[in-house]
Amino acid sequence: METTPTVDLEPAARRIVGLLGGVDEPRLDGPTPCPDFTVRDLLAHLTVLSRGFRDAARKESGPTTGVAPDDAPPALDDDWRAVLPSLLDELVAAWRDPAARQGTTRVGGVVLPAREAHVVALEELLVHGWDLARSTGQDYAPDEAGLRTALNWLTPGDAPRPEHIFARPVPVPDDAPLLDRTVAMSGRRPDWRPER
Numbered sequence: 001m002e003t004t005p006t007v008d009l010e011p012a013a014r015r016i017v018g019l020l021g022g023v024d025e026p027r028l029d030g031p032t033p034c035p036d037f038t039v040r041d042l043l044a045h046l047t048v049l050s051r052g053f054r055d056a057a058r059k060e061s062g063p064t065t066g067v068a069p070d071d072a073p074p075a076l077d078d079d080w081r082a083v084l085p086s087l088l089d090e091l092v093a094a095w096r097d098p099a100a101r102q103g104t105t106r107v108g109g110v111v112l113p114a115r116e117a118h119v120v121a122l123e124e125l126l127v128h129g130w131d132l133a134r135s136t137g138q139d140y141a142p143d144e145a146g147l148r149t150a151l152n153w154l155t156p157g158d159a160p161r162p163e164h165i166f167a168r169p170v171p172v173p174d175d176a177p178l179l180d181r182t183v184a185m186s187g188r189r190p191d192w193r194p195e196r
Helices: 010-020 025-029 039-057 080-096 114-135 144-154 178-185
Strands: 104-107 110-113
Touching: 010 080, 010 114, 025 039, 039 080, 039 104, 039 114, 080 114, 104 114, 110 114, 114 144, 114 178, 144 178
Parallel strands: none
Antiparallel strands: 104 110
């Protein structure tokens, strides 16, 4: 039985869906804050992680939950504009089931507490949403509760951060906006622009 509030994934998912209309064909091969990803790669990665975290919520261990975070993304689906919103809806619905956050699950090839996997899903949506917005010149204003949860998870504790997944945190002032502190903790420069 859950005794603490759980942050809903829908606001982060909806913001990503809202950005898709601003991704025209010429932008697909443009750069992103993820050095090895084009916009096309980022969208493919979002598709893969949406499937993986959806199935992790359902406790369906298989190929979709075994993809390592640093694996190269597959080719982007031709119908990604329809596929990705549908997958994000399924992801949100799957994690709304209280049973999804009980026990352990597997995602990214790693077994971890299901409640932690839920927070990782939130962080991935928020940070990659920022990646997509910044890469395509769009505004991005995620909800404060989600950002605070993601920043708390990203902030190093006693265990070392897996550096093959996250770059080193980028220094920012203590009074920087919450979004800037969150993306900086994920290893991104908050002032990143496609021309940089």
